[in-house]
Amino acid sequence: MKDLYPLKFQPILKDKIWGGDKLKNVLNKSSELNNVGESWEISDVEGDTSVVKKGALAGTSLKELLENYGASLIGQKNYDRFGNKFPLLIKFIDAKEDLSIQLHPNDTLAKERHNSFGKTEMWYVMQADEGANLIVDFNQKITPEIYLKHLENKSLTEILNFEKVKEGDTYFIEVGRVHAIGAGVMLAEIQQTSDITYRVYDWDRVDDQGNERELHNDLAIDAIGFDMPDNFRVSYNKDKNVSNEMVTCPYFTTNYIDINNTLTKQNNHDSFIIYICVDGEGSILTVHGNEDFKKGETLLLPAEIKDYTLKSDGAKLLEVHV
Secondary structure (H helix, E strand, O other): OOOOOOEOEOOEEEEEEEEEOHHHHOOOOOOOOOOEEEEEEEOEEOOEEOEEOOOOOOOOEHHHHHHHHOHHHHOHHHHHHHOOOOOEEEEEEEEOOOOOEEEOOOHHHHHHHHOOOOOOEEEEEEEEOOOOEEEEEEOOOOOHHHHHHHHHOOOHHHHEEEEEOOOOOEEEEOOOOOEEEOOOEEEEEEEEOOOOOEEEEOOOOEOOOOOEOOOOHHHHOOOOOOOOOOOOEOOOOOOEOOOEEEEEOOOOEEEEEEEOOEEEEEOOOOOOEEEEEEEEEEEEEEOOEEEEEEOOOEEEEOOOOOEEEEEEEEEEEEEEEO
């Protein structure tokens, strides 16, 4: 078999009713779509499997990589846990308009109802227009009865928590937490491999044919966390040229690296490592080949590559492993 090396995948771009042009104009994603809302950077979602973009394995799907390389690609403990299913979905999202108010079910509900993982996720804000915000959780103590009353009266926004955001702000969105990305925000999203979303309110908007998007309120009411802790804002250090921990949960660990040097690194995690470049540019050097990266690009470093070097005159990276 061919040697594994730092892998780039062909982005899977998604046309969304709320999408804009930042993914094309700021992150240089090539597309003929009018409203590019999402760029799926690494995906093993059924029907949307990533394909290697360049190098000796160009044209190989992520599914084929897992079948052929197994633990060499994702690590033995991950392969024992997930088998031939890649556990994370990495996206860039551009919201020209507000996304729907939504939430995601936990693993138990998702498995029972959809034969899927749940969808724990985190957001790193890459750019935000003046006054742009995110919706995360409620702004007061809410019961199911109060929630349903506001839903029926179309006054849900009165009880939601709005957060004004800027570049670098980071949020951890656990399953069950009501949330939405606001207009004017571009962010990187790290999540479990799942495309299960319960949409509860969509601002009464319609598509080109005059149709409203489907809502999932019957499913959502059992999945909402009405008494979740106020722990969704992520504080993290920004020390130069080291991995600063941001989020650690059972599904992924994410670190922040602000690099302007040459860093010799070692992978001791028995896991693949994903590097998401959220600003600047640089290179990753390994015995099996080197790869450049720039803002808006994502790299998968196979688990079997233990020693490597990151090099940059100025870049900001999200470093993710399981």
